Amino acid sequence: MASLPPVVVGNTSKLNPEVKKLPSPSVPFDKKNYSTKESDRAFASLSLEFREAFSLIGGDRKIESSSYVPLLQECIDTNSVSGVESIHGHIVKTGYCQELFLMTFLVNTYAKCGMMGSARSVFKEMLDVGGYPTNYTLGIVLNACSSLCDIELGKQIHGYIIKYDLEYDASIGNALCSLYSKCRSLDMAINAFQRIEEKNVISWTAVISACGENGNSAMGLNVFVQMLAEGVQPNEVTLTSVLSICCTLQALDVGTQVHSLSIKIGCGSDLAVTNSIMYLYLKNGCISEAKKLFDGITTISLVTWNAMIAGHAEMTSLAEDGLSAYFYGIEALKIFQRLNRSGLRPDLYTFSSVLTVCSSLVALEQGEQVHAQTLKTGFLSDVVVGTALVNMYNKCGSINRASKAFVEMSTRTLISWTSMITAFAQHGLSQQALQLFEDMRFVGVRPNKITFVGVLSACSQAGMIDQALAYYDMMINEYKINPVMDHYACLVDMFVRSGQIYEAFDFIKKTDLVPNEFIWSILIAGCRSQGQLELGFYAAEQLLELKPKDSETYFLLLNMYLSAGRWKDVSRVRKMMRDEKVDKITDWSWISIRNKVYTFKPGSKKNQASEVAKTLEDLHDRARHLGYQVETNMAIIDEEKEEATALPAHHSEKLAVAFGLLNTSNEAQIRVIKSISMCRDCHNFIKVVSILTSRTIIIRDSKKLHKFFNGHCSCGDFGGLV
C-alpha cells in the first residue's frame, strides 16, 4: 500500500472535474480473461430476462455508462458471477473502464458476488492507472469488505485512510463503523464513530446498530438517548435499529415510546418500522396488537411474514402452558402456508424459523418437508438453516438424522457445534458428545457457557464425575467462563444420579450462587428416590422460602409429603399454591397423526370404556408380568377431582401413547408432547411398553425429551421426575 496515489475527498465532480474520469489505462484489464469470446460465452449463460435487458443496451452501440448499473445490480441480486464477467467484458469493449463511478460499482458487484479476488484486482488496477478514490469509492470498498467480513482487506484500506488523514470524513467513518461492527469489533466501530468530525444521522444509526449487533443493546439505547439529546432527528432507519434493540432487551415500554415517536415524526407507515414494531409486540406476547399492525400493512413483505413466523415461534417458548404453546406453533405453520401461497418465496430466515417451529411441535413430517424445500431452494447451505435442521431432527428424536445433517454442513459455527454436542447429550450419547467437543476444540472453535452445559450434562448422564469436574475446571480456568446456574444444575444432578446426595448438598453449599428453585428441586427429587427424607425436608424448606412460580415444583413437594404422611405440610403447600396462584395443573398430551392433532386430558371420562382404555388396561396387565409395579403419584390428578388420595386416573401421555399405538402402523414411531413433566410411574410404564410393542416412543415433556426404546429411555432415568 506504500505507493498508493493521493485521494480527493468530497463530491469530486464539483471539487475537481478532472478526477471524475480515470486516465486512460495503460494496461486496463487482463484482456485475455475478458475477451469478447469469453464474454459472449458468459452472456449465453445468462437468464432470459437478463439477456433481454442486456440486449437493450446494444452490442457496440454507444450508451450511457449508467445503463450498466441496473444490470450490475441484477448480478448482485441473482449472484450471477458469469453476468458480472460478461458485463465487465462489455465495459472494457466500450471503453467505459475509465469511468470512476462505474468501475467502483463494478468492484462492489464483484465483491457482493463473492469474487473478492476480481474485486481487489479491479480496485488495484484503478489505483495503478492513477485513479483517485473518493470518499464514496472508499465507502463502497469498505462496504464490500463488510459484506464479506473481510477484515484483513478492510484494515489495509483503513491504513490507507489513516495515511491520507480521512478518518474525520462522515462517509468514510460511517462505512468503517459498520465494517467493524459486522466483523464483531464493537470497540473499533465506536472508535471510528468517535473520529467523525461532523456526525450525521447515519453515523449515529451506524453506531447504534453496532451496539445492538454486538451484544451491547443497553449501550445502544443510551447512544440513542444521547443522539436525541444532541438534537439529531432520527429517521426511519434509526428507529428500526432502536426497535430491534428493544426487541432483544424485551423492552416493550421503551419500544412503545419509540412507536409513538415514529408516528410523530412521520415514519409510522414505513414498512421496516412497522415490521419491527409488529415483531416487538409479538415477542412480548401482545398478539392482538401485532395482528392489528399486520392487517394494516398493504404490501406485505417477506420480512413481514418472517417476523410473524419468528414471533409465533418465540411464543411457543413464552407461552404459559404447553397447550397454548402448541397452538402458537400450529399458527406459525399456518402463516408459513399462507406465505407459500402468497407468491413470495421463503428465504433462509423463513426456513430457520419454520424448522424451529417443527422442533417445538415435534413435527417430524413437516420438518422433513421443510428439509426438502431447503435442499431444493439451496438455502440448506446456509449455516443457520443447517443448524436449525440439526436441532429439528434432534428435537424430533432422530439423532441419526441430526448427526447426518451436521456432518453434511460445509461450515459450522459455535452454535452448530454446541447444538450437536447438546443433541448427543440429550440422547444419552455421552461419549459422542465429548468426542465432538474435543473435535470442536481441535478445529479451533472456542466453546462458550452453553457448550459447557452440553458437555457437563453429557458427563452427568454417564456418571463421569471426575471428567465433569475436570471440564468444569477447564471452563473456569482455561476459558475464563464464569459458571452459571445451569452448570451447577448439571453437577448437582450428576451427584444425585450417582447416589451421592450429600456430595450434591455439599456442592450446593460451596457455590457462590444462591441456589434457585430448580437446584433444590433436583436435590429433593434425589432425596425422594433415595429415601433421604430428612435432607429432603430441609431442602423443601429452603425451596419454599423462594416462593416458587412453577406449579410442578409444588407437586414434587406434595408427593414427598403425601408419601411420608405429613398431612400438615400437605395442607401448608396447598395453601401456598393457592396464594401463589399456581394451583391449576394442566396435564395435557397431544399427538399428531396424519396431520390431525389429538389432545388428551388425564383419564377423561369419554375414554374410560373406549378402545384406548382397553388397550391401556391390556398393556398394564402385560407390563405387570414384566415386573412393572404401579407407583401412585397422588398429587397430580384430574383437576376436576379434589381428593388427593383418590387413585389417580391415567396421566394423559399414557392415553396419547395408547391412541398412537392403535392408529399407526406397527413399526411407526410414536411422538407425543406433554404439557408438564412426566412422573416416575409413567416413565417406568412407557419403558415397559416400548419392550412390549417393539416401538420407539418419544415423549417431549415440559423439561426434556424422552426417547424410549427396548426398555430404556434416552434421559438416563433421572432428572427430577416428579
Add this chain to the structure above:
DNA sequence: ATAGGGTTAG
C-alpha cells in the same frame, strides 16, 4: 453509492 426490519444452541 456510505445506516435498516426477520434466523440457529441451554
